[in-house]
Amino acid sequence: MAAPARNDYEEEFEDDAEVEEVEEHDDGVEGRADGAENEEEEEEEEEEAQPWTGLSRLPERSELVELLKEVAGAGRKQLTVLLLGKSSVGKSSLVNSLLGEAVVRVQAFKLQADTEMTTSVVRQVAVGDPEVDGLRLKIIDTCGLEDPEAGDTVNWGSLSKIAEDIRGVPIDVVLYVDRLDLYRVDPLDRAIIAAISQTFGRQIWSRTILALTHANLTQPPPGTTYDSFVDGRIRLLRGAFPRGPVPFLRRPLPAALVENSDTCPVSASSGARVLPDDSEWVVGLMGEVVDLALARRSPYKYHPRMTTRSSSRFRWMLPVVVVAELLFYQRIVRPALESGQRRVVAEDDNLWAMRRQQRKALGLHPPHRPGSEAAWRLEQMYDDD
Structure with a gap:
């Protein structure tokens, strides 16, 4: 067979x-001696x-x-x-x-x-x-x-x-x-x-x-x-x-x-x-x-x-993996996050500029743009809801 x-x-x-x-x-x-002793005990x-x-x-x-x-x-x-x-x-x-x-x-x-x-x-x-x-x-x-x-x-x-x-x-x-x-x-x-x-x-x-x-x-x-x-x-x-x-x-x-x-x-x-x-x-x-x-x-x-x-x-690879993760974060993840943050800020600035133009055309005072702390508090209120 x-x-x-x-x-x-x-x-x-x-x-x-x-x-x-x-x-x-x-x-x-010492480990080898103990192992030999154990082998004698385990001998069937x-x-x-x-x-x-x-x-x-x-x-x-x-x-x-x-x-x-x-x-x-x-x-x-x-x-x-x-x-x-x-x-x-x-x-x-x-x-x-x-x-x-x-x-x-x-x-x-x-x-x-x-x-x-x-x-x-x-x-x-x-x-x-x-x-x-x-x-x-x-x-x-x-x-x-x-x-x-x-x-x-x-x-x-x-x-x-x-x-x-x-x-x-x-x-x-x-x-x-x-x-x-x-x-x-x-x-x-x-x-x-x-x-x-x-x-x-x-x-x-x-x-x-x-x-x-x-x-x-x-x-x-x-x-x-x-x-x-x-x-x-x-x-x-x-x-x-x-x-x-x-x-x-x-x-x-x-x-x-x-x-x-x-x-x-x-x-x-x-x-x-x-x-x-x-x-x-x-x-x-x-x-x-x-x-x-x-x-x-x-x-x-x-x-x-x-x-x-x-x-x-593969424990010898642990430092290599840690370094690779750090480099990946610094070279790829962090620049991508910072770029995304800059894009969000730019879009927010454009939105408030458009609002100012609209209110100016209507003869109204400029909109009140909240500061960073107030904006954060508003976000928390909406998130809680």
Whole structure:
């Protein structure tokens, strides 16, 4: 499966992270020592992987093995996927559907104090094929990112805990999970997307796929077809994510449809789970995951320095910009303002001269022209009215 081409939008996010890493190493000997100590603390211990027994029970087994062979063939030993999104969108159910095992407890709301913010599941492929056996699949499920007890706002505490839990963990792909059967992107959706950008850095979106659950829409809204409704929903969601420096050149976020329900139709020939457009959604989603994972030079690793902040790459240009603004004001703006002021005064003088001539022709005394202070007071009176 061909890997998607890189683009300027994705490279900008990765360049930001690389520049920030360089700046971290320029903070002096003490900073470097602290950084080395932190790296030791962040070094991830390899988690024990259990055999992926559910793979053999999946009707899409053969297609998934071929996709995983591409990952193993690229020299990867592990494929790590992080799930993010609101509650009740189907993140945990998606984990179970992909693995073919009920490994994660499904809850309507993962916001209770006794609920873990992240749940990691590691499975190792063992299908009797040396090309793929030993490859590990790690899926990190997370709690909902909204806080309904505070009035449907972002749950910053949960977001911070998730960031702490995945600190230093190499993430190959992020699945931003939402529902297909919705009709709008509300302010809470936009707030959560902005909070993710602020917490993890905007470069996380270059590793993100939109995973839209509840995709078995047997009856799309009146006046639409299944395909047109899907396209419209994806377009609305994509518009809520941050844009790159050249929006019309950036590659939109890839999207995949998901149906976790047991009522999802299956193919009569293969038994694979299919959507109303006859596409096999498990194969389609994993295909997008593998494509995106292989297209990246290196996995995403969260570090607090990635938190959104003013870019320092061009701070050396600040004095140049200030001088340029000053010169622009002195050479262009100020002369234009002074010229305009002189023109207004000249037109005012001509107006009063015309009035004097008119009153003189009528045999009246010259008009009384108010002074500058009186004129200002009259202006204020008219402005107040």
